[in-house]
Amino acid sequence: MKKNNNSISKEARRFVLISAIILVFLGLLVRLVYIQIVNYSKISRDVSSTVNKQSEEQAKRGDILDSSGKVLAESLQKYDLSIDPNFIRERRIYDDVKAVLAQNGIRVPKANIKDYGNTSFVWLASGLSEETAANIRKSQGAAGIILKPRFIRQYPEGVFLTHILGRVGADSKGLNGMEFVFNSELSGEIIKIKQYRDGRGRLLNEGFIDKSEKKGHNLTLTIDRNIQFIVEQEMDLAFKKNRAKRAVCIVQRPKTGEILAMAVLPEYSLSDKIADIDILKNFAVSDIFEPGSTFKIVALAAAIEEKKITAQDKFYLEDGKYKIADRIISDDHIIMGFATVEKIMEQSSNIGFIKIAYKLGENIFYNYIRKFGFFSITGIELQGESRGMLADASQWNALSLPNISFGQGIGVTALQIIGAFSAIANDGILMQPLIVKQIGDNIKDYKPKIVRRVVSADTAKEVKRILKAVVEKGTGQSAKVSQYTVGGKTGTAQKINTHTKEYSKYNYIASFCGMLPAMEPEIVILIVFDEPRGDYYAASIAAPVFSKIAKRTAEYLKIPKDK
Amino acid sequence: MKKKDKRVLILILLLVSIFIYLWENRTAQMMKYRVTELQNQYDKMVSENDALRYVINFILSADNLNKIAKDNKLSSPDSSSIVEID
Numbered sequence: 001m002k003k004n005n006n007s008i009s010k011e012a013r014r015f016v017l018i019s020a021i022i023l024v025f026l027g028l029l030v031r032l033v034y035i036q037i038v039n040y041s042k043i044s045r046d047v048s049s050t051v052n053k054q055s056e057e058q059a060k061r062g063d064i065l066d067s068s069g070k071v072l073a074e075s076l077q078k079y080d081l082s083i084d085p086n087f088i089r090e091r092r093i094y095d096d097v098k099a100v101l102a103q104n105g106i107r108v109p110k111a112n113i114k115d116y117g118n119t120s121f122v123w124l125a126s127g128l129s130e131e132t133a134a135n136i137r138k139s140q141g142a143a144g145i146i147l148k149p150r151f152i153r154q155y156p157e158g159v160f161l162t163h164i165l166g167r168v169g170a171d172s173k174g175l176n177g178m179e180f181v182f183n184s185e186l187s188g189e190i191i192k193i194k195q196y197r198d199g200r201g202r203l204l205n206e207g208f209i210d211k212s213e214k215k216g217h218n219l220t221l222t223i224d225r226n227i228q229f230i231v232e233q234e235m236d237l238a239f240k241k242n243r244a245k246r247a248v249c250i251v252q253r254p255k256t257g258e259i260l261a262m263a264v265l266p267e268y269s270l271s272d273k274i275a276d277i278d279i280l281k282n283f284a285v286s287d288i289f290e291p292g293s294t295f296k297i298v299a300l301a302a303a304i305e306e307k308k309i310t311a312q313d314k315f316y317l318e319d320g321k322y323k324i325a326d327r328i329i330s331d332d333h334i335i336m337g338f339a340t341v342e343k344i345m346e347q348s349s350n351i352g353f354i355k356i357a358y359k360l361g362e363n364i365f366y367n368y369i370r371k372f373g374f375f376s377i378t379g380i381e382l383q384g385e386s387r388g389m390l391a392d393a394s395q396w397n398a399l400s401l402p403n404i405s406f407g408q409g410i411g412v413t414a415l416q417i418i419g420a421f422s423a424i425a426n427d428g429i430l431m432q433p434l435i436v437k438q439i440g441d442n443i444k445d446y447k448p449k450i451v452r453r454v455v456s457a458d459t460a461k462e463v464k465r466i467l468k469a470v471v472e473k474g475t476g477q478s479a480k481v482s483q484y485t486v487g488g489k490t491g492t493a494q495k496i497n498t499h500t501k502e503y504s505k506y507n508y509i510a511s512f513c514g515m516l517p518a519m520e521p522e523i524v525i526l527i528v529f530d531e532p533r534g535d536y537y538a539a540s541i542a543a544p545v546f547s548k549i550a551k552r553t554a555e556y557l558k559i560p561k562d563k
Numbered sequence: 564m565k566k567k568d569k570r571v572l573i574l575i576l577l578l579v580s581i582f583i584y585l586w587e588n589r590t591a592q593m594m595k596y597r598v599t600e601l602q603n604q605y606d607k608m609v610s611e612n613d614a615l616r617y618v619i620n621f622i623l624s625a626d627n628l629n630k631i632a633k634d635n636k637l638s639s640p641d642s643s644s645i646v647e648i649d
Contacts, residue, residue: 060613071620077610130610156620198592205599212609229625 053195053203059188060151062216064165064178066225067260067437073165073179075151075172079128081106081136085116088144100139104132127152153179161228163264163282164221164382164435176280178436181381182219185439189214217440222258227251230552231261235527238545239265242532248284248414249545250526251553254422254515256448257431259380260523260553286384288411289509289530292493292538293348295407297420299357300345301463302368305455308359311466314338315355322351325398329354332492333475345466346474348490350406357405365401366393371454372420373430374412380433388412407493408503418526421489421513424467425521428460429453461519468518479514479543481551483561487521488514488546490538495531507531512542516550517562525550 035043064073081101088094094113101108106125116122128136133147153168166177172187174180191214194206231249239247244265251261264283274280281287303309320334333347344352357365370376375390389411391400403409415433423430432449455463467487470476475490491511494503511528515521527542527549535541621627632638 070623071616074613074617074620076613076617130607130614134607154617156617157624158626160624160626198596203599204595205602206595208598208602208605211606225625229629233629 051196053197055193055195057149057191057193057211058151058172059191059211059214060216061153061168061172061188062186062218062440064186065218065220066223066228067221067258068224069220070225071156072161072221072223072225073153073155076154077130077149078126078152079130079133079147080123080150081125081128081133082121082123082146082148083108084120084144084146085113085122086118086120089113091143093143097142097144100136100142100145103139104128104136121146126150157225159267159269160232161223161262162267162269163280163284164223164262166383176383177282178219178221178381181383182436182439185443186216186219188216217443219436220438222260222434222437223262224260226556227553228261228263230556231263231549232267234545234548234552235263235265238529238541242529242534242541244529244533245531246283246287247530248526248528249549250284250414250418251549252418252422252433252524252526254425254431254521254524257422257434258437258448259433259435262435282382282384283528283530284414285380285382286386286413288386288388288413289528290408290410290493290495291412291417291511292407292491292509293350294417294421294489294491294511294513295410295412296345296348296353296405297424297463297467297489298369298372298374299353299360299365299405300341300466301372301424301455301459302365303341303356303360304462305368305459306360306364309341309356311342311462312340314340315344315352317344317349317351320351322354324354324402327399329402342466342469345489346470348470348475353405354402357401362393362396362401365404366390366396368454369404369410371430371452372416372423373451374410374416374420376416378415378419378433380415381436385415386413388416407491414526414528417511417513417528418524421515421526422524423454424460424463425515425524426460427457428455464515464519464521467515471514471518475539476512476514476543478539479512479546479550481516481547481554483563484516484550484554484559485518485562486514486516486547486550487518488512488543490543492536492538508536510536510538510542512538512546514543514546514550516554517559520562522557522559523550523553525553 060077061075063071066072083097088097098108101124108124110116128147136142136145136147151172153172155165164177166179167175168179169175174183174186179186191209191211193209195203196206198204231251235247235249247265249261249263250259252259262284266279268274268279316338317331317335319336320331322329329350331349331351333349335343335347335349339347339349339352341352341356344356360368369390375388377385377387400409419430419433430451430453432451434446434448436446438445464487467489468485471479471486471488476488479486479488489512491509491513493509494505495507495509496502497504497507509528509530510532511526513524513526515524525546527545529541532541
């Protein structure tokens with residue numbers, strides 16, 4: 001009996017034990033089913049929001065390059081550093097954080113973590129290098145320190161080509177210049193980065209991303225860095241010497257319209273704050289001025305083309321003073337009696353040009369002004385291009401034709417002036433000015449574009465010959481370049497006094513535009529000084545600068561010597 | 564095959580499948596760590612390369628070369644003393 005009781009007890013215990021084990025496993029199974037199947041979507045969502053992380057990063061901005069690929073503007077990755085005071089306070093690690101930052105030369109503004117208040121973000125430093133960021137990340141006690149990558153625009157050439165390149169804002173968007181005009185092409189794509197946290201809270205990438213493939217397109221300009229440097233160096237010296245208000249120099253290839261250099265002074269540093277917003281304006285394309293005698297090329301070319309004059313025709317120059325309506329027009333270089341057209345141009349006689357323009361008539365003269373590209377937008381890829389100022393021929397009064405013939409009573413941009421001279425240099429064909437060569441590798445190429453034929457090749461040749469005489473024997477002698485023939489024209493124009501509405505006795509625009517070599521020009525260069533102090537004659541201040549720039553540029557480009 | 568042997572075989576196959584699945588999961592996880600590490604290294608190298616490129620561009624900038632020339636008292640040669648060899 002006792003033996004039976006023992007075996008029953010054993011059986012019962014075994015049954016209870018097995019049942020308990022089965023019950024436990026059943027319970028676990030039920031729980032598993034509840035978690036994995038019934039509550040799957042909710043739990044999955046909760047886990048996903050904690051574990052998964054999706055962030056967006058702006059890819060690197062494209063570079064701006066000169067015509068030979070030298071970098072003018074590029075972006076570098078730097079880091080902004082901030083701390084999470086709430087996180088640091090909870091873990092009581094502020095001393096460690098301070099030590100790590102101090103090792104890397106970063107001061108914290110508050111001695112005590114409580115002084116930051118209840119916040120999860122305090123910005124401490126920006127523009128940290130990759131090396132500093134890596135040192136901080138590796139350090140013990142770096143928890144609570146947040147490093148956010150950001151691209152900062154850098155200009156290896158320094159204060160250089162500032163009005164053309166422009167600048168970017170803190171959000172890496174272009175604000176002016178090329179950075180603004182080509183912002184969408186230069187901007188990189190948005191990179192979406194999917195990551196998730198492992199059990200230790202480390203972030204792991206879902207996949208490998210080659211960020212260089214998302215980079216913005218590079219922008220290649222027609223500007224030659226070395227010619228730009230020559231121009232900026234010479235213009236800077238002259239600008240300071242003449243104490244001018246503003247200055248501009250443009251170097252252009254007449255056969256293609258490519259702008260090889262464009263310097264606008266005064267310059268500004270692209271990384272400094274701007275005190276006066278006017279400094280951002282590109283004087284070469286945005287501002288208009290009365291060009292003075294450089295504009296005489298238009299009346300000269302038009303009259304020769306229309307066969308109204310030849311270079312040897314003579315005009316009476318009224319002994320230097322000519323009354324028209326109620327105004328006396330006078331010549332600076334007085335020629336008594338008669339003079340040939342060539343002599344008139346050499347000595348820049350205003351009276352001579354009035355008489356040449358009278359032979360053309362208002363309508364024909366107006367048409368040639370428009371044909372040469374004045375009072376028109378060139379379409380160059382620069383911001384704020386001005387059309388200029390010119391009254392319609394039907395609204396001209398008795399003084400309009402005379403004044404405009406010698407470059408007063410009309411507003412032009414520097415780009416339009418050099419365009420007109422380049423048309424003559426290019427055998428009478430006006431080219432569209434080009435400043436951008438290429439976007440990306442094969443995204444877009446900018447090819448030279450003919451705008452129109454302005455005058456015949458023969459007329460252009462005759463004008464070039466006369467411009468050569470201006471430099472050899474006339475007012476442009478200080479523009480001579482050794483071993484090269486040069487053709488060009490000076491221009492000294494009075495500016496209007498905006499208060500009295502009369503021409504000022506003190507403020508002038510002094511300019512020289514020339515081409516080299518004289519008869520088969522490879523380059524055309526325009527120099528303009530606005531309100532030089534002291535000497536204001538173009539022959540004294542603009543022509544000599546042309547000579548220096550032309551000499552250095554011609555030698556750099558290996559233009560064959562022709563003298 | 565005896566019934567008992569079949570059950571053992573099925574159990575072994577099940578265990579091997581589970582083992583392979585767990586091993587693949589682990590390997591995939593390890594690969595993700597490696598990919599993340601490589602991504603960080605790649606980004607760092609690209610960034611360092613860009614920084615070095617900037618330094619090179621700065622050293623070769625026209626203004627810097629001009630300063631070096633001035634410091635070393637270099638001057639432009641007279642055009643008559645330049646011989647061009649094509």
